[in-house]
Amino acid sequence: MIIDCHGHYTTEPRGLLDYRKRQTAAFAEGRALAPDFTAGDDEIREAIEKNQLRIQRERGVDVTLFSPRAGGMAHHVGDETTSRDWTRACNDAIHRVCTLFPRNFVGVCQLPQSPGVSPASCVPELVRCVEELGFVPSNLNPDPSDGYWTGPPITDRHWYPLYEKLVELDVPAMVHVSTSCNPNFHHTGAHYINGDTTAFMQLITADLFRDFPALRLIIPHGGGAVPYHWGRYRGLAQDMKRPPLTELLKNVYFDTCVYHQPGIDLLLKVIPAANVLFASEIVGAVKGIDPETGHNFDDTKRYVENAAALDAEQRARIFSGNAFRVYPRLKTRVTR
Amino acid sequence: MIIDCHGHYTTEPRGLLDYRKRQTAAFAEGRALAPDFTAGDDEIREAIEKNQLRIQRERGVDVTLFSPRAGGMAHHVGDETTSRDWTRACNDAIHRVCTLFPRNFVGVCQLPQSPGVSPASCVPELVRCVEELGFVPSNLNPDPSDGYWTGPPITDRHWYPLYEKLVELDVPAMVHVSTSCNPNFHHTGAHYINGDTTAFMQLITADLFRDFPALRLIIPHGGGAVPYHWGRYRGLAQDMKRPPLTELLKNVYFDTCVYHQPGIDLLLKVIPAANVLFASEIVGAVKGIDPETGHNFDDTKRYVENAAALDAEQRARIFSGNAFRVYPRLKTRVTR
Numbered sequence: 001m002i003i004d005c006h007g008h009y010t011t012e013p014r015g016l017l018d019y020r021k022r023q024t025a026a027f028a029e030g031r032a033l034a035p036d037f038t039a040g041d042d043e044i045r046e047a048i049e050k051n052q053l054r055i056q057r058e059r060g061v062d063v064t065l066f067s068p069r070a071g072g073m074a075h076h077v078g079d080e081t082t083s084r085d086w087t088r089a090c091n092d093a094i095h096r097v098c099t100l101f102p103r104n105f106v107g108v109c110q111l112p113q114s115p116g117v118s119p120a121s122c123v124p125e126l127v128r129c130v131e132e133l134g135f136v137p138s139n140l141n142p143d144p145s146d147g148y149w150t151g152p153p154i155t156d157r158h159w160y161p162l163y164e165k166l167v168e169l170d171v172p173a174m175v176h177v178s179t180s181c182n183p184n185f186h187h188t189g190a191h192y193i194n195g196d197t198t199a200f201m202q203l204i205t206a207d208l209f210r211d212f213p214a215l216r217l218i219i220p221h222g223g224g225a226v227p228y229h230w231g232r233y234r235g236l237a238q239d240m241k242r243p244p245l246t247e248l249l250k251n252v253y254f255d256t257c258v259y260h261q262p263g264i265d266l267l268l269k270v271i272p273a274a275n276v277l278f279a280s281e282i283v284g285a286v287k288g289i290d291p292e293t294g295h296n297f298d299d300t301k302r303y304v305e306n307a308a309a310l311d312a313e314q315r316a317r318i319f320s321g322n323a324f325r326v327y328p329r330l331k332t333r334v335t336r
Numbered sequence: 337m338i339i340d341c342h343g344h345y346t347t348e349p350r351g352l353l354d355y356r357k358r359q360t361a362a363f364a365e366g367r368a369l370a371p372d373f374t375a376g377d378d379e380i381r382e383a384i385e386k387n388q389l390r391i392q393r394e395r396g397v398d399v400t401l402f403s404p405r406a407g408g409m410a411h412h413v414g415d416e417t418t419s420r421d422w423t424r425a426c427n428d429a430i431h432r433v434c435t436l437f438p439r440n441f442v443g444v445c446q447l448p449q450s451p452g453v454s455p456a457s458c459v460p461e462l463v464r465c466v467e468e469l470g471f472v473p474s475n476l477n478p479d480p481s482d483g484y485w486t487g488p489p490i491t492d493r494h495w496y497p498l499y500e501k502l503v504e505l506d507v508p509a510m511v512h513v514s515t516s517c518n519p520n521f522h523h524t525g526a527h528y529i530n531g532d533t534t535a536f537m538q539l540i541t542a543d544l545f546r547d548f549p550a551l552r553l554i555i556p557h558g559g560g561a562v563p564y565h566w567g568r569y570r571g572l573a574q575d576m577k578r579p580p581l582t583e584l585l586k587n588v589y590f591d592t593c594v595y596h597q598p599g600i601d602l603l604l605k606v607i608p609a610a611n612v613l614f615a616s617e618i619v620g621a622v623k624g625i626d627p628e629t630g631h632n633f634d635d636t637k638r639y640v641e642n643a644a645a646l647d648a649e650q651r652a653r654i655f656s657g658n659a660f661r662v663y664p665r666l667k668t669r670v671t672r
Binding site (some may be wrong): 033055142143147148149151154182183185186188189190193194196197198199201202203204221222224225227229230231232233234235236239258259260262263265266269270285286287288290291297298 | 448468478479483484485487488489518519520521522525528530533534537538540558559560561563564565566567568570572574575594595596598599600601602605614621622623624626627633634640668
């Protein structure tokens with residue numbers, strides 16, 4: 001069985017995108033606009049079947065953990081109410097897909113974060129998504145200012161109310177930034193990768209998992225720059241008298257969204273197979289075909305299959321075994 | 337011959353650090369304090385001999401391209417005058433070292449950048465360092481706000497007056513951030529690596545080298561996350577109808593400050609040997625010994641020597657041949 005733990009709903013129904021336009025226009029006029037969009041089952045079904053599901057089938061992926069478009073979260077837009085309404089609409093759209101295709105998609109929610117607002121405000125939507133919608137569950141944006149990093153690190157107590165609920169529900173979070181409003185940071189080429197690197201380094205310097213030993217975080221995009229600079233991070237931790245990185249690996253996982261064979265080979269050489277989750281981020285950041293291989297850049301299944309460092313048991317863990325461990329609620333949604 | 341293109345003066349004389357304290361205190365009182373520090377030759381000689389030169393000798397490195405402590409540039413401190421005075425002092429300190437040890441150190445200058453100030457203001461100090469002090473020449477901080485990225489990308493016309501002078505002098509720049517004031521970014525663990533990744537992605541999205549075909553930029557720390565995500569960057573460039581990355585490699589170089597063998601192996605697998613410059617960033621970011629190898633993390637010469645992907649000719653290019661090409665003024669300072 002193959003589970004892709006990182007897919008985004010990048011083929012949203014027009015009605016959802018139209019709601020967002022009307023909502024931000026209303027905000028500019030000082031009004032809130034509660035979730036209000038319609039989309040026919042046929043429209044949703046067609047877009048999924050032509051894109052995500054077609055690719056799943058072509059590549060032999062069974063299930064995708066499916067979350068709203070990451071760049072669309074745009075937590076900097078509007079205020080707390082704007083974010084809450086938009087998030088609810090996006091998560092409802094994900095739920096529609098998961099209801100139409102219950103064997104292929106399991107929901108991962110966006111959180112209604114907003115710059116300067118306590119993440120405690122995200123708890124009701126998290127609970128709704130896990131308990132009512134069956135999500136497994138959430139992305140967490142470490143920079144709700146979307147490119148200016150004006151909030152506190154993810155290790156700050158500011159975030160603790162959210163972590164308490166994640167632990168109570170026994171669900172993990174993927175630390176995934178959204179769009180970048182900062183012209184210095186291309187969103188999928190710099191902000192995404194920098195967000196991953198930044199989050200991991202924050203975890204090195206703090207004792208988050210002493211306070212939350214059961215919290216599980218996934219760092220996407222192959223962990224940003226971290227595996228490539230694994231020696232630097234091991235060395236920095238040692239110089240700072242921090243625990244060895246193997247301690248962090250009790251709580252931290254990396255996905256396989258690395259779009260060439262040498263990158264995946266490095267990832268699997270330095271990070272234990274128990275800490276790697278299969279993912280391809282479709283339909284996502286890179287859509288084209290690699291002229292060097294004739295296959296899509298984001299067809300990460302090939303790279304994992306070709307990785308010489310893995311034996312069959314390790315490969316099976318990466319493709320699905322680890323996912324069942326990191327996302328225990330998957331068991332109720334997916335039959336192995 | 338082995339040339340390390342990335343070493344920092346992290347063992348500065350007490351007088352220099354004391355000047356900085358007095359200077360920032362004066363600024364707080366609304367006054368500028370012109371460069372004013374003393375340091376005995378013996379003090380400078382002893383710190384260098386016990387640290388950088390000892391390590392050079394132990395590892396068999398002949399020459400280090402030597403620049404002021406990167407974290408110490410701190411361009412956000414004070415104003416344009418503060419930065420100009422501090423930069424002049426730091427570059428003078430580098431010149432002292434290069435004069436005392438002319439066979440071992442060649443100067444690379446800090447620039448007197450300041451947030452919001454045109455980089456044209458850096459031209460006089462650049463010219464002084466190249467023409468009077470014999471530097472080869474400069475670091476360039478892509479984020480003078482030191483962790484908030486409030487200025488324009490390095491591809492913006494804002495930077496062009498500096499690039500014009502770099503080209504005129506036929507000298508390259510290493511794109512190297514300074515300290516981070518942003519609590520989200522650990523300076524050597526996140527800000528450095530993010531700065532590298534960010535700069536490269538800026539170069540992908542713009543036509544800087546169409547305007548400056550002779551400009552040469554070095555991205556340190558093994559190119560940040562770039563080689564690990566080389567497939568992502570190739571794919572993004574293709575999706576955006578940008579030129580293939582091989583075009584950028586006519587002007588962009590990566591150094592070998594990657595502190596473990598698998599990282600260096602990846603770098604040398606995906607980046608042509610002609611675009612890699614030997615460097616170890618001593619005495620720098622990571623000072624300890626890797627318990628897995630028994631050698632210093634930053635002893636990158638071992639990794640380059642052990643890299644199976646290289647033949648002898650490629651290794652020689654990385655160790656020194658490329659440096660003479662990228663830094664043509666080295667020829668007047670160093671005899672092969």
